Amino acid sequence: MSNLHEPLLRWYDEHARDLPWRRPEAGAWSVMVSEFMLQQTPVARVLPVHEQWLARWPAPADLAAEPSGEAVRAWGRLGYPRRALRLHAAATAIVERHGGTVPASYDDLVALPGIGDYTAAAIATFAYGRRHVVLDTNVRRVFARILQGVELPGTSVTRAEREVALEVLPDDEPTASTWSVAVMELGALVCTAANPRCGGCPVADLCAWRAAGHPAYDGPPRKAQTWAGTDRQCRGRLLSVLRDSDAPVHRSRLDATWTEEAQRVRCLASLVEDGLVVHAGPDTYALP
Numbered sequence: 672m673s674n675l676h677e678p679l680l681r682w683y684d685e686h687a688r689d690l691p692w693r694r695p696e697a698g699a700w701s702v703m704v705s706e707f708m709l710q711q712t713p714v715a716r717v718l719p720v721h722e723q724w725l726a727r728w729p730a731p732a733d734l735a736a737e738p739s740g741e742a743v744r745a746w747g748r749l750g751y752p753r754r755a756l757r758l759h760a761a762a763t764a765i766v767e768r769h770g771g772t773v774p775a776s777y778d779d780l781v782a783l784p785g786i787g788d789y790t791a792a793a794i795a796t797f798a799y800g801r802r803h804v805v806l807d808t809n810v811r812r813v814f815a816r817i818l819q820g821v822e823l824p825g826t827s828v829t830r831a832e833r834e835v836a837l838e839v840l841p842d843d844e845p846t847a848s849t850w851s852v853a854v855m856e857l858g859a860l861v862c863t864a865a866n867p868r869c870g871g872c873p874v875a876d877l878c879a880w881r882a883a884g885h886p887a888y889d890g891p892p893r894k895a896q897t898w899a900g901t902d903r904q905c906r907g908r909l910l911s912v913l914r915d916s917d918a919p920v921h922r923s924r925l926d927a928t929w930t931e932e933a934q935r936v937r938c939l940a941s942l943v944e945d946g947l948v949v950h951a952g953p954d955t956y957a958l959p
């Protein structure tokens with residue numbers, strides 16, 4: 672399968688987007704922040720927040736020195752704000768365990784709070800040029816199509832999938848690092864979920880799914896991403912009131928954001944439980 676390497680690496684060399692966390696001067700902290708933000712948010716929305724974040728907190732110690740609520744506030748509307756708390760916790764641990772420097776080894780990274788297999792592998796690979804299997808949604812979809820001949824991968828990463836990804840990972844570290852980001856970029860720009868542009872794909876001749884005539888996905892039903900009326904939307908509304916206020920907020924202001932009372936009460940309780948919101952006094956709330 673190494674015949675995939677040359678065309679894909681050449682394509683990446685010509686088509687890769689110029690993103691701040693990929694620039695030579697970007698440090699490991701910039702890469703780490705980007706990985707947290709990009710987990711569930713598109714690049715275009717991450718770019719301005721990432722820039723502001725790095726300007727305000729150029730190193731893990733700068734973030735760790737502030738209350739976690741400031742991280743939640745600066746997270747803005749990126750969504751899934753528990754990531755802000757996790758990033759703050761990881762920065763604090765980096766200061767305590769590693770003298771404020773983002774560690775380079777997978778084992779040290781995965782031992783940090785809030786960092787799982789994917790994020791540890793991605794930081795070690797993209798910040799330090801290490802050789803790891805990096806399996807995000809885009810990469811899994813590209814491999815499912817090229818190597819397995821199916822439109823979409825299963826709902827969770829399997830051991831077999833990991834082994835196949837390891838088989839096609841180039842042997843030397845720098846090439847493996849570039850390969851990982853190249854596959855990810857192909858998934859983001861060409862082999863997209865809904866509209867793969869096989870005509871402009873550098874590995875079209877090697878793609879099993881294309882060769883099989885693009886058979887439709889026939890696995891278990893996939894959850895559609897919904898937003899309107901969900902707890903996620905309600906939590907986002909509640910949190911935005913607190914983010915936009917420098918002082919604790921009375922419950923009546925939160926009540927005004929969402930008419931469905933039972934859902935609102937449940938969502939506010941879940942925000943408190945997650946540590947994203949704290950009681951600041953009787954019937955008043957604030958960021959932590």
Ligand code: SF4
Pocket residue numbers: 813816817861862863867868869870872873874875876878879880881
């Ligand atoms: S040929 Fe089409 S389906 Fe296969 S990897 Fe390229 S874009 Fe994706």
